[in-house]
Amino acid sequence: MIAELGHFALILALVVALAQAALPLYASFAGIPAWMALAKPAARAQFLLVAVAFAALTHAFVNSDFSLLYVANHSNRSLPLIYRVSGVWGGHEGSLLLWSLLLAAWGAAVAGRARQLPDAFGARVLAVMAMISAGFLLFMLLTSNPFARQFPAPPDGADLNPLLQDIGLAVHPPMLYAGYVGFSVAFAFAVAALIGGRVDAAWARWARPWTNIAWAFLTVGIALGSWWAYYELGWGGWWFWDPVENASFMPWLAGTALIHSLAATEKRGVFKAWTVLLAVFAFSLSLLGAFLVRSGVLTSVHAFASDPARGLFILLLFALATGGALALYAWRAPRLASRAGFELLSRESALLINNVFFGALCFAVLLGTLYPLLLDALRGAKISVGPPYFNFLFAALGAPLALAVGAGALLRWKKDRARRVLPKLLAPAALSLAAGLALPAFLPHYSLRAALAFALGCWVMLSVVPVLRAAVPAGHMWTRIPRSLAGMALAHFGVGVFIIGVTFTNAYSVERDLRIARGETREIGGYAFSFHGTAEHRGPNYQATRGEFRVRGGGRDITLHPEKRAYFSQENPMTEAAIDAGFTRDLYVALGEPLGDGAWSARIYYKPFIRWIWLGALLMALGGAIAASDARYRSRAPARMTQTAHGAAQVRA
Amino acid sequence: MKSRFAAPLLAFAAVIALLAAGLALKPHELPSPFIGKPAPPFTLPRLLAPEETFSVSQMKGNVWMLNVWASWCAACRDEHPLLNRLAQRGMRIVGLNYKDDPEDAANWLRRFGNPYSHIPRDAGGDVGIEYGVYGVPETYLIDGDGVIRFKQVGPLTADALRRKLLPAIEKLRGEKS
Amino acid sequence: MMPARRRQRLVLTALLLCAAGGAAALTLFALRENINLFFSPTQVQAGEAPGGAAFRIGGMVAAGSVSRGDGLGVSFDLTDTRETVRVSYTGILPDLFREGQGVVALGAMRDGVFVASQVLAKHDENYMPPEVDAALRAAGRAHFAQ
Numbered sequence: 001m002i003a004e005l006g007h008f009a010l011i012l013a014l015v016v017a018l019a020q021a022a023l024p025l026y027a028s029f030a031g032i033p034a035w036m037a038l039a040k041p042a043a044r045a046q047f048l049l050v051a052v053a054f055a056a057l058t059h060a061f062v063n064s065d066f067s068l069l070y071v072a073n074h075s076n077r078s079l080p081l082i083y084r085v086s087g088v089w090g091g092h093e094g095s096l097l098l099w100s101l102l103l104a105a106w107g108a109a110v111a112g113r114a115r116q117l118p119d120a121f122g123a124r125v126l127a128v129m130a131m132i133s134a135g136f137l138l139f140m141l142l143t144s145n146p147f148a149r150q151f152p153a154p155p156d157g158a159d160l161n162p163l164l165q166d167i168g169l170a171v172h173p174p175m176l177y178a179g180y181v182g183f184s185v186a187f188a189f190a191v192a193a194l195i196g197g198r199v200d201a202a203w204a205r206w207a208r209p210w211t212n213i214a215w216a217f218l219t220v221g222i223a224l225g226s227w228w229a230y231y232e233l234g235w236g237g238w239w240f241w242d243p244v245e246n247a248s249f250m251p252w253l254a255g256t257a258l259i260h261s262l263a264a265t266e267k268r269g270v271f272k273a274w275t276v277l278l279a280v281f282a283f284s285l286s287l288l289g290a291f292l293v294r295s296g297v298l299t300s301v302h303a304f305a306s307d308p309a310r311g312l313f314i315l316l317l318f319a320l321a322t323g324g325a326l327a328l329y330a331w332r333a334p335r336l337a338s339r340a341g342f343e344l345l346s347r348e349s350a351l352l353i354n355n356v357f358f359g360a361l362c363f364a365v366l367l368g369t370l371y372p373l374l375l376d377a378l379r380g381a382k383i384s385v386g387p388p389y390f391n392f393l394f395a396a397l398g399a400p401l402a403l404a405v406g407a408g409a410l411l412r413w414k415k416d417r418a419r420r421v422l423p424k425l426l427a428p429a430a431l432s433l434a435a436g437l438a439l440p441a442f443l444p445h446y447s448l449r450a451a452l453a454f455a456l457g458c459w460v461m462l463s464v465v466p467v468l469r470a471a472v473p474a475g476h477m478w479t480r481i482p483r484s485l486a487g488m489a490l491a492h493f494g495v496g497v498f499i500i501g502v503t504f505t506n507a508y509s510v511e512r513d514l515r516i517a518r519g520e521t522r523e524i525g526g527y528a529f530s531f532h533g534t535a536e537h538r539g540p541n542y543q544a545t546r547g548e549f550r551v552r553g554g555g556r557d558i559t560l561h562p563e564k565r566a567y568f569s570q571e572n573p574m575t576e577a578a579i580d581a582g583f584t585r586d587l588y589v590a591l592g593e594p595l596g597d598g599a600w601s602a603r604i605y606y607k608p609f610i611r612w613i614w615l616g617a618l619l620m621a622l623g624g625a626i627a628a629s630d631a632r633y634r635s636r637a638p639a640r641m642t643q644t645a646h647g648a649a650q651v652r653a
Numbered sequence: 654m655k656s657r658f659a660a661p662l663l664a665f666a667a668v669i670a671l672l673a674a675g676l677a678l679k680p681h682e683l684p685s686p687f688i689g690k691p692a693p694p695f696t697l698p699r700l701l702a703p704e705e706t707f708s709v710s711q712m713k714g715n716v717w718m719l720n721v722w723a724s725w726c727a728a729c730r731d732e733h734p735l736l737n738r739l740a741q742r743g744m745r746i747v748g749l750n751y752k753d754d755p756e757d758a759a760n761w762l763r764r765f766g767n768p769y770s771h772i773p774r775d776a777g778g779d780v781g782i783e784y785g786v787y788g789v790p791e792t793y794l795i796d797g798d799g800v801i802r803f804k805q806v807g808p809l810t811a812d813a814l815r816r817k818l819l820p821a822i823e824k825l826r827g828e829k830s
Numbered sequence: 831m832m833p834a835r836r837r838q839r840l841v842l843t844a845l846l847l848c849a850a851g852g853a854a855a856l857t858l859f860a861l862r863e864n865i866n867l868f869f870s871p872t873q874v875q876a877g878e879a880p881g882g883a884a885f886r887i888g889g890m891v892a893a894g895s896v897s898r899g900d901g902l903g904v905s906f907d908l909t910d911t912r913e914t915v916r917v918s919y920t921g922i923l924p925d926l927f928r929e930g931q932g933v934v935a936l937g938a939m940r941d942g943v944f945v946a947s948q949v950l951a952k953h954d955e956n957y958m959p960p961e962v963d964a965a966l967r968a969a970g971r972a973h974f975a976q
Contacts, residue, residue, distance in 0.1 A: 069811060154734050277661060297675035311676045319669050330659035344838040356846055360853035367857060377674040382868030384886060389864035396856050513921045515901050575925050592922035601902050601922050752893050
């Protein structure tokens with residue numbers, strides 16, 4: 001019964017979304033305030049209805065209702081409660097429901113803040129969001145109904161893929177999707193602006209916090225995915241340039257460019273058409289990602305089970321949403337001329353350079369991801385683009401970008417002089433160069449690339465200091481720094497942390513795949529790993545062979561227990577790596593296979609500074625969130641803003 | 654120059670064309686040259702009663718399904734509930750156990766249920782070659798005259814069952830009466 | 831003499847064009863250097879694969895063909911049901927590697943054996959990599975045609 005209620009709520013949500021898409025949009029042209037005002041309650045009702053559906057599916061999972069096909073395929077009686085809840089989004093149908101829920105949540109959030117917006121504009125934004133929402137609800141109801149029944153119900157479910165039975169992956173999709181669909185707000189703002197034919201500083205000021213928060217979610221989502229892949233896939237890499245990873249990375253790159261160009265549009269009214277185009281791109285690339293992951297056109301380790309009918313539907317949705325927005329752009333963008341001028345050495349130029357590089361990186365990832373498809377379609381050749389392509393490009397294009405970021409953030413709007421800026425940069429430049437040169441003295445071997453990359457990371461981190469100092473007049477408190485500036489500084493600092501993490505991990509990791517016998521000791525990365533055999537261990541829904549490794553070195557003794565698990569519901573074994581995490585290094589041990597006589601094949605890795613990669617990403621996300629909470633995004637609301645709305649804004653920020 | 658504002662639209666159209674071509678490139682259903690042909694005959698020992706044999710000729714006069722499965726095949730587990738349901742509804746399903754260890758196979762059936770009326774054991778995969786099996790699972794629908802009428806490559810889905818297999822079965826049963 | 835502002839604009843435009851052009855050139859260069867072609871065992875046995883260069887090969891791990899050498903060495907037959915190629919690999923195989931499973935290996939031919947530097951299987955076990963699937967289908971179709 002509850003499942004039928006959920007299904008019915010979805011159908012109602014679709015009806016509400018269709019009304020929300022059509023009426024306010026029409027009313028915004030016809031000038032019918034009463035109909036325009038419908039958009040806000042409709043957005044809230046839509047969210048409520050999708051939430052009911054989501055709760056119904058969660059209920060079915062928690063109570064192991066295997067008469068639902070989707071539950072039977074993604075859950076199991078022996079599954080721990082937390083994974084029964086996260087199993088809701090462990091497959092295609094449920095993850096689509098999560099996607100719709102988050103989309104509706106963003107819509108309701110925009111509705112809650114719509115008082116800031118002119119009536120007609122707010123109505124159009126909510127109408128555009130409802131169109132997207134309606135598209136996904138229709139997709140779910142027609143091709144991927146999570147509430148489909150099967151009779152008779154099987155006694156037990158097939159179980160959730162053991163790889164997904166993990167806390168990192170339980171949290172990863174909600175974060176990632178919140179970022180993906182969060183860009184739909186910027187998209188809707190862009191489309192509404194194109195319809196109205198007006199982009200000004202106020203428009204950019206409205207769009208910025210939404211974009212920042214979506215971007216912060218996406219950053220955390222990607223970082224979580226990377227962290228999960230590192231400890232769960234059993235081979236210790238943190239990024240594989242897999243098409244599905246690329247699918248999440250492209251909107252991030254476009255979103256990063258958007259955040260920067262929005263700054264220029266807000267402060268100086270420049271790059272208007274370009275900013276609108278980036279807002280369209282960021283969400284379109286999210287849609288492209290959804291298509292790539294769910295249609296099966298690309299080879300990937302992460303893709304959902306593929307179904308061409310679903311692929312066709314998403315492609316249609318993608319074509320309509322993005323095609324419509326770009327057609328509108330071709331028609332209306334010519335009137336979004338930017339008149340303000342700026343000089344060669346100015347903040348505007350720096351942001352433009354940022355955009356050129358992020359645009360190039362995004363295009364490079366797009367090309368590398370779609371090129372196999374292109375060759376297949378043209379010549380029938382099966383190819384893949386290897387990680388060296390991406391690594392090379394990100395080093396080649398990322399280095400100048402990192403070099404520019406320190407100076408760019410310090411430049412004044414419109415016009416600046418090298419004589420003013422350069423002295424402020426002298427100290428960070430000297431310090432980071434010195435750090436880069438000194439580095440080899442403390443490390444096992446010299447690497448020029450690592451020294452340069454390390455200097456670059458230090459440069460990005462240290463150059464934040466003059467930016468902050470410039471913002472605080474002498475004698476004032478540091479707490480007086482506006483949050484937007486503090487957020488920017490923190491995010492840039494995070495970039496530096498990230499660069500250092502990547503540099504050390506790439507240059508100084510020690511990775512050994514080896515045969516190790518019981519009682520044997522191997523020395524890796526300055527640590528002595530001795531193998532003390534294996535024992536059987538029973539978990540809630542699996543049987544494990546658990547190895548014992550004692551590690552000496554670094555001042556304390558550690559015992560690591562890597563496992564080889566056999567889940568009762570699965571045929572294949574699963575590797576569970578054991579990791580001793582540290583601020584400056586990780587020790588990573590994973591069991592391979594038994595080789596007879598108590599010997600095993602094992603991966604033993606020493607990974608210096610790998611935590612800094614995710615730490616840097618978290619700092620970036622935190623910076624984005626802090627910037628979004630800046631006072632000016634709240635204070636310009638009309639006076640009738642109530643205390644509760646104000647409180648809600650702070651919570652959201 | 655105004656045309657530069659239309660450039661993104663044109664580029665996007667090209668991307669959509671490429672993605673559509675990509676979808677079309679993966680033919681998920683391909684016509685089998687076996688459809689409409691007699692099912693290749695074979696005689697094999699039975700999994701749970703090795704001293705007995707199963708041969709195609711003994712199914713003559715029945716509408717039946719030949720399901721190729723193995724305990725090492727994960728996708729087989731996905732389609733298994735559907736097979737159990739079909740068997741409960743009186744469908745005769747013969748399970749060709751493909752390149753499998755007999756003990757694993759028997760354990761597997763104990764765990765997931767046994768929908769099969771007969772389980773011929775194709776240890777070497779020779780019969781699989783006769784039938785053109787290129788992935789496990791595969792399912793064939795065979796009519797009373799021993800002619801293959803339908804073939805499912807890969808696991809059966811509820812959708813394929815509803816849209817293709819069940820109508821085909823109904824049709825065959827209609828022809829028979 | 832151009833006004834200073836226009837001249838600066840021109841310089842900026844030129845700089846941006848250079849940056850974009852440079853990035854595009856770099857991208858194309860990197861792409862040319864780093865693509866790996868895919869071949870099926872049938873294509874490899876027909877001599878279509880490059881002699882010493884790296885490529886990817888995909889198929890099913892043939893039943894009963896996996897044999898271990900000293901240390902971490904392992905070799906197995908990769909088949910598309912029509913032809914078979916011997917693959918040798920040193921290292922730890924992925925969890926989902928097993929007989930009957932579709933896998934993709936990256937490496938090069940050496941003395942009639944494919945020496946793999948990487949062997950991939952998917953983390954979803956109901957998986958047949960699309961290229962492997964296509965290769966198996968192609969081999970199957972050819973088989974029917976005979």
